[in-house]
Amino acid sequence: MPHPLIAATLSLLLSATLLPAQTPPALDQIHSQPELEATIRSLDTALFAAYNACNLPAFSALLADDVEFYHDQGGLTLGRAALTESVRKNVCGHVTRQLTPGSLRVYPMKGLGAVEMGTHRFFENGSPTPSGEADFVHLWLYKDNAWHLARVLSYDHHAVRN
Numbered sequence: 001m002p003h004p005l006i007a008a009t010l011s012l013l014l015s016a017t018l019l020p021a022q023t024p025p026a027l028d029q030i031h032s033q034p035e036l037e038a039t040i041r042s043l044d045t046a047l048f049a050a051y052n053a054c055n056l057p058a059f060s061a062l063l064a065d066d067v068e069f070y071h072d073q074g075g076l077t078l079g080r081a082a083l084t085e086s087v088r089k090n091v092c093g094h095v096t097r098q099l100t101p102g103s104l105r106v107y108p109m110k111g112l113g114a115v116e117m118g119t120h121r122f123f124e125n126g127s128p129t130p131s132g133e134a135d136f137v138h139l140w141l142y143k144d145n146a147w148h149l150a151r152v153l154s155y156d157h158h159a160v161r162n
Helices: 005-020 034-052 055-059 080-090
Strands: 063-070 075-078 095-099 105-109 113-124 131-142 146-158
Touching: 005 113, 034 095, 034 105, 034 113, 034 131, 034 146, 055 063, 055 080, 063 080, 075 080
Parallel strands: 063 146
Antiparallel strands: 063 075, 095 113, 105 113, 113 131, 131 146
């Protein structure tokens, strides 16, 4: 049995890797477009840091229970468990995602949350050259004192255009 101090330290380190570095503000605490953009950017960063590192507990924690993921090539995935499993099977160890600089757009959804739109690039097996890019729309909802990704449209997947 490990020493209690070692066990406590390991527990603290594990929990720190599963939580975002900073908790995003509540929807009613956001009073400007720049604050909303910063909030959604931080959620996007946390979601895809977990996605890229295959940190499935952290990834899953940012999804709504009833998340709907619409992919132009892969079809529809319904629910947190199914989407997390899809990432485990199809993404982990194979693909990473990077937001295309300057592409992020954020729009408020009064009383609900925000719509995030942009373009992202995908890199296969650690390659420095992107293998493809796509556009996306994310609906982030603030409910029960937390932000969750509720709806995803991922479309126009194609080779990177120079």
